[in-house]
Amino acid sequence: MDTLEWMNLKPTIDDMDKWSQLWAVHDEPIPHISCRRCDGSQSIHDPSEPFVHGPLCTLRSAQSKFPWRDLQWIMRSLRQKQ
Numbered sequence: 001m002d003t004l005e006w007m008n009l010k011p012t013i014d015d016m017d018k019w020s021q022l023w024a025v026h027d028e029p030i031p032h033i034s035c036r037r038c039d040g041s042q043s044i045h046d047p048s049e050p051f052v053h054g055p056l057c058t059l060r061s062a063q064s065k066f067p068w069r070d071l072q073w074i075m076r077s078l079r080q081k082q
């Protein structure tokens with residue numbers, strides 16, 4: 001699968017409300033996304049790496065491992081609806 005194809009895959013979470021119940025976006029010190037259930041976080045610089053949750057996180061297996069991609073997908077589909 002090439003990068004573009006991967007970026008276009010429809011995520012499991014496809015609306016902003018659901019996404020923001022699972023993830024939080026932070027600007028400092030560099031933009032990153034953190035899990036709301038554990039200490040896991042992911043920098044904007046490695047969006048294609050699977051997200052690493054804490055060992056006891058309840059979202060470890062259930063949710064998408066690519067929150068940046070999902071966020072981008074959601075933003076793009078919101079734009080298309082306007």
Ligand SMILES: [Zn+2]
Pocket residue numbers: 035036037038039040053054057058059060
């Ligand atoms: Zn987590």
